[in-house]
Amino acid sequence: MNNESTKIKVSAFRWVPPVAQGLVRDLRVRWALEEVGLAYEERLIAPEDQQSGTYLALQPFGQVPTYEEDGLVLFESGAIVLHIAERSEKLMPSDSAARARIKAWMFAALNTVEPPILFLNVLNMLQDRDDSAKLLRPAIMAEIHKRLTSVHRRLGGKAYLEDRFTAADLLLVTVLRILRRSELLEKVPELDAYRLRCEARPAFQRALADQMARFAENAPPQSQASVNNRLQSIFRDDRGTQP
Amino acid sequence: MNNESTKIKVSAFRWVPPVAQGLVRDLRVRWALEEVGLAYEERLIAPEDQQSGTYLALQPFGQVPTYEEDGLVLFESGAIVLHIAERSEKLMPSDSAARARIKAWMFAALNTVEPPILFLNVLNMLQDRDDSAKLLRPAIMAEIHKRLTSVHRRLGGKAYLEDRFTAADLLLVTVLRILRRSELLEKVPELDAYRLRCEARPAFQRALADQMARFAENAPPQSQASVNNRLQSIFRDDRGTQP
Numbered sequence: 008m009n010n011e012s013t014k015i016k017v018s019a020f021r022w023v024p025p026v027a028q029g030l031v032r033d034l035r036v037r038w039a040l041e042e043v044g045l046a047y048e049e050r051l052i053a054p055e056d057q058q059s060g061t062y063l064a065l066q067p068f069g070q071v072p073t074y075e076e077d078g079l080v081l082f083e084s085g086a087i088v089l090h091i092a093e094r095s096e097k098l099m100p101s102d103s104a105a106r107a108r109i110k111a112w113m114f115a116a117l118n119t120v121e122p123p124i125l126f127l128n129v130l131n132m133l134q135d136r137d138d139s140a141k142l143l144r145p146a147i148m149a150e151i152h153k154r155l156t157s158v159h160r161r162l163g164g165k166a167y168l169e170d171r172f173t174a175a176d177l178l179l180v181t182v183l184r185i186l187r188r189s190e191l192l193e194k195v196p197e198l199d200a201y202r203l204r205c206e207a208r209p210a211f212q213r214a215l216a217d218q219m220a221r222f223a224e225n226a227p228p229q230s231q232a233s234v235n236n237r238l239q240s241i242f243r244d245d246r247g248t249q250p
Numbered sequence: 251m252n253n254e255s256t257k258i259k260v261s262a263f264r265w266v267p268p269v270a271q272g273l274v275r276d277l278r279v280r281w282a283l284e285e286v287g288l289a290y291e292e293r294l295i296a297p298e299d300q301q302s303g304t305y306l307a308l309q310p311f312g313q314v315p316t317y318e319e320d321g322l323v324l325f326e327s328g329a330i331v332l333h334i335a336e337r338s339e340k341l342m343p344s345d346s347a348a349r350a351r352i353k354a355w356m357f358a359a360l361n362t363v364e365p366p367i368l369f370l371n372v373l374n375m376l377q378d379r380d381d382s383a384k385l386l387r388p389a390i391m392a393e394i395h396k397r398l399t400s401v402h403r404r405l406g407g408k409a410y411l412e413d414r415f416t417a418a419d420l421l422l423v424t425v426l427r428i429l430r431r432s433e434l435l436e437k438v439p440e441l442d443a444y445r446l447r448c449e450a451r452p453a454f455q456r457a458l459a460d461q462m463a464r465f466a467e468n469a470p471p472q473s474q475a476s477v478n479n480r481l482q483s484i485f486r487d488d489r490g491t492q493p
Contacts, residue, residue, distance in 0.1 A: 067404040068362055068397060079347050083357035090350050104322050107333050114326035118360045119311055126369050133385065142376065154311060161310040 015040065015047040017087075018065070018073040019218065022053075022225040032084040033072035034218050035181050039088045039174065041210035043095040050075070051221060085117045085178060092174035099174050112168050112175035120158065121182045123151050128185070151191055155183075159198045166204060180205040258283065258290040261308070261316040262461065265296075265468040275327040276315035277461050278424050282331045282417065284453035286338040293318070294464060328360045328421060335417035342417055355411050355418035363401065364425045366394050371428070394434055398426075402441045409447060423448040 017040070019033040040047050050073070056062050057069035065073045066082045074081040074090070081087050089110070092098035099106055130144045158179070162168065168175045183202045186192040192199045205211065260283070262276040283290050293316065299305050300312035308316045309325045317324040317333070324330050332353070335341035342349055373387050401422070405411065411418045426445045429435040435442045448454065 063400075063403070068358070068400045070362070079350060081350055081354050083354045083361060085357040085361055086350070086354040089353060089357075107322060107324055107329070110332060111324050111326045111329040114328040114332075114357075114360065115311070117357065118326060118328055118364070119313070121361070122365045122368060125365060126372070129369075129386070143372065157306075157311045160306070 014076055015045060016050050016073075016075040017047050018050040018052055018062075018071045019221060020053075020071055021051045022222050022227065028222050029215055029219060030181075030185060031071060031218060032181075034214055035084040035178060036072045036074060036087045036091070037214035037217055038177055038181070038211050039091040039098060041213050042172075042177070042208075043091060043097050045091070049217075049221065051225075085113055088174055088178060089113060098177065100169070100171075105169055105173075109169060109173050109175040113178050116175070116178040116182050120154050120179065121185075123147050123154065124182065124185050127151060148191065151186075152194060155191065155195045155198055159195050162198070162201060164197070166201070172205065172208070176201075176205050180211075257319055258288060259293050259316075259318040260290050261293040261295055261305075261314045262464060263296075263314055264294045265465050265470065271465050272458060272462060273424075273428060274314060274461060275424075277457055278327040278421060279315045279317060279330045279334070280457035280460055281420055281424070281454050282334040282341060284456045285415075285420070285451070286334060286340050288334070292460075292464065294468075327424075328356055331417055331421060332356060341420065343412070343414075348412055348416075352412060352416050352418040356421050359418070359421040359425045363397050363422065364428075366390050366397065367425065367428050370394060391434065394429075395437060398434065398438045398441055402438050405441070405444060407440070409444070415448065415451070419444075419448050423454075 017033055017036050019037075020031055023031055037047075052062060052071065063069055065075070065080050068082075070082070072082075072084055072087060074087040081090055088098075092109075099109055127144070127147050130147065167173065168179070180202050183192060183198065184206070187199075187202070192202070206215075260276055260279050262280075263274055266274055280290075295305060295314065306312055308318070308323050311325075313325070315325075315327055315330065317330040324333055331341075335352075342352055370387070370390050373390065410416065411422070423445050426435065426441065427449070430442075430445070435445070449458075
């Protein structure tokens with residue numbers, strides 16, 4: 008969504024390799040803004056912009072996304088989604104206990120569910136040229152499976168973590184989505200159904216289409232990144248790629 | 251701090267191996283409660299309690315800490331610290347822009363700074379018996395160094411992230427602390443000085459002493475955990491161990 012009159016600006020990459028497309032973390036912010044109905048502009052950045060003084064003043068780690076609004080500058084996708092959600096009942100109900108629970112799940116998505124998934128990404132990328140992942144990979148896959156099972160158990164057949172879609176589902180689904188082509192999610196089919204239910208929301212579809220549209224517009228002639236670059240980029244950029 | 255009249259209860263491990271002592275994540279919650287002056291009771295748990303139905307009802311992943319107060323049950327150390335901080339100017343000023351920035355750093359501490367440090371922990375634990383870490387370890391150490399440098403640059407010689415100690419410093423320091431015996435922190439001495447400045451606070455000292463006191467009281471006759479157990483535990487429990 009683009010609107011010249013809005014004051015919200017979100018940073019996003021001009022282009023990323025196909026493996027990361029649809030997963031870069033500005034997707035979380037785009038989705039939240041679409042859910043609450045706030046228009047935004049994009050600040051599209053290239054790899055060479057990430058370590059510029061101008062951009063580091065907005066984002067201390069040179070990652071995406073950033074969020075600018077009326078002089079306020081925020082970074083970290085989780086914090087930005089929380090900031091947006093706190094302004095609208097659409098993503099966070101007014102009940103204080105529910106709000107606290109939703110925030111617990113927002114942190115759980117990013118600090119308990121996501122880290123081993125990102126480790127697995129790194130190990131998978133190494134696998135082609137090195138057997139260093141042999142010992143660790145099965146242990147990490149088992150751990151991810153356990154965490155997915157924990158989420159599934161807590162969902163307990165409900166459509167959402169709370170009685171309706173909230174910012175907790177939004178962040179959790181952007182994490183589960185990293186595994187969308189992995190057997191790990193296939194093994195917990197109800198959890199994958201939950202992901203698909205959330206991804207079917209029109210707000211998600213608009214957010215995804217907008218991220219993908221920028222990549223299509225800015226695709227380089229040679230779009231094949233080396234394993235080396237992919238390994239480097241997963242640590243450098245605020246992005247995930249699917250195992 | 252223990253007080254029979256309080257209604258706040260925080261879960262913590264009865265005992266953990268020495269390598270994890272002083273790092274288990276209930277420390278974050280103890281510290282926050284000490285800073286704002288709220289008394290709490292402990293819910294001490296053993297490894298066999300972690301997957302019990304009673305405990306999983308409080309903490310879906312079987313980790314520590316949990317936070318119970320007047321029927322509200324929270325999990326995830328970041329979310330609990332946020333919940334405590336939102337109730338007191340001592341950890342979060344009333345200015346809305348400052349609050350948003352503090353939340354950005356709370357998420358950054360746990361979702362940008364901490365994940366590669368935990369990954370390094372895992373690789374370090376494998377190093378004794380396997381060379382699988384050889385390729386990945388230098389790349390991850392370089393990435394951690396880069397993130398520490400980013401934090402240092404943003405601090406820019408200030409004593410704290412904001413103009414005084416806040417919940418953002420609290421979480422960030424509990425992450426930096428995982429590296430307290432590592433050359434990685436030695437290489438950014440001003441950042442280590444920042445950590446030591448925050449750890450010198452009486453509230454931190456009380457929180458640390460209370461966590462350590464429980465471990466001393468409950469130390470098993472044989473306190474040497476195998477590398478295997480350590481590897482398993484870093485993924486199972488909500489804890490960090492130093493590289």
